[in-house]
Amino acid sequence: MRLTFILVLVFAQPALAAGDQPKRLFNGKDITGWTVVDKSKSALWTVAGEVRLDPKNPKNLIASGQPKDDKGVLVAQLKDFQGTNLVSTDKFKDFTLHVEFFLHKEGNSGIFLMGLYELQLTDSFGIADEKMQEGDHGGIPFFKKPLMNASLKPGEWQTADVAFQAPRFDDKGKKTANAKIAKAVLNGKTVQQNLELPEPTGGGLDQPESPTGPIMLQGNEGPVGFRNITIESR
Numbered sequence: 001m002r003l004t005f006i007l008v009l010v011f012a013q014p015a016l017a018a019g020d021q022p023k024r025l026f027n028g029k030d031i032t033g034w035t036v037v038d039k040s041k042s043a044l045w046t047v048a049g050e051v052r053l054d055p056k057n058p059k060n061l062i063a064s065g066q067p068k069d070d071k072g073v074l075v076a077q078l079k080d081f082q083g084t085n086l087v088s089t090d091k092f093k094d095f096t097l098h099v100e101f102f103l104h105k106e107g108n109s110g111i112f113l114m115g116l117y118e119l120q121l122t123d124s125f126g127i128a129d130e131k132m133q134e135g136d137h138g139g140i141p142f143f144k145k146p147l148m149n150a151s152l153k154p155g156e157w158q159t160a161d162v163a164f165q166a167p168r169f170d171d172k173g174k175k176t177a178n179a180k181i182a183k184a185v186l187n188g189k190t191v192q193q194n195l196e197l198p199e200p201t202g203g204g205l206d207q208p209e210s211p212t213g214p215i216m217l218q219g220n221e222g223p224v225g226f227r228n229i230t231i232e233s234r
Contacts, residue, residue, distance in 0.1 A: 022098075022232040025088055025215060028070035037205075037216075038084035044219065045086055047072040051102050051225040053155040058105040061223040073102070074226040076109075076219025083220040087115060087205070091212040093166045094234040098159070099217075102225035105154040109224040110141075113164050114213025115205035117197045119184055121160065121224070125151040138184065138191030141201050147193065150186035157227075161185045163234060167209050175209060182234075 025033060029047060036042045049065025051073045063075040076083055092114070099111060101121055109121040117140070124137035129148045133139060138146030152158050162184045168177035184192035200209065205216060217226055 022230045023090075024230055025090070026074050026226065026229040028072045028227070029067050031074070031086070033089055034086050035089060036084045036086055037220075041079070041082065041084040044077050044079060044083050046075050046077075048075050049073070051075055053104055058154065059107075059222075061102070061104050061225060063225070072227070074217075074229075076217070076224050078220075078222060083222070085112070085219055086217045088214040088216070091214050092231060092233075093212050095164055095231050096234055097162045097164065097215065098228065098230045099226060100157055100159050100228045102157055102227075103154050104223055106222075107154060107224060108218075108221040110203075110218040110221075111160060111162070112204045112216035112218065113162065113181070114166060114179065114210075115207070115216040116200040116209060116213060117164075117179055117181075118201045118203060118218070119160065119162060119181070119192070120146075121158075121186075121218075123151065123154045124149055125153050127151070138186045140181075140192065140195070140197070141203065143197070143201055144192065144195055146186075146191035148189055148191060150189035150191050152187055158187050159185075165234070166211060166213070169211055179209070 047067050048063035051061050051063045054060040054062050103123050107123045110118045112118050120139045122137045127149050132146050132149050134145050137151045163182040165180040167179040170176050179197040181192045181195045
């Protein structure tokens with residue numbers, strides 16, 4: 001009976017209401033408010049005081065220290081070339097999301113809006129704008145190239161700001177409007193704008209489109225760091 005009650009509390013989290021103040025999704029201390037997709041790999045997500053490139057191998061990250069003053073770094077690592085993704089326990093509808101992230105050389109991560117629609121975060125530094133592809137930094141996998149290359153060098157903190165609109169459904173559950181990225185900005189540069197997403201982009205949660213959904217951070221393709229994750233209603 002006690003277990004059932006706890007599950008109801010977790011999955012019945014309300015979506016953000018209009019007028020709410022920005023919410024911290026990462027408290028800077030631990031992974032409270034998040035859950036891993038593969039529970040057997042939960043130890044691969046940790047909170048450190050800082051993260052930096054490995055000077056002996058720039059394709060790896062070194063996390064060190066303990067978080068101070070709620071300013072820790074959320075870090076994903078791989079073990080035996082495998083990792084797992086991290087999902088917020090809260091669900092959201094229309095929102096503006098802010099994320100700061102840290103990639104290694106040739107790093108590959110992403111933000112899954114509602115757990116279904118991915119905005120790629122990859123090391124695409126040095127690629128010409130006209131040669132960017134759907135799988136590059138700021139792209140939507142298999143669907144839309146970024147408008148420009150906004151990549152900073154690996155080993156530098158980068159920012160993502162995404163204004164998102166959830167899909168709409170009628171009272172019978174039929175979808176009446178697609179999900180939409182109103183604007184996605186990486187490092188101050190617009191990489192997507194007024195982009196409808198007719199279906200999930202692949203690689204996300206194994207669930208159908210719905211009126212609300214979580215935020216998922218990709219950690220199954222390589223080491224990555226995140227900090228200062230906030231969300232507010234639109």
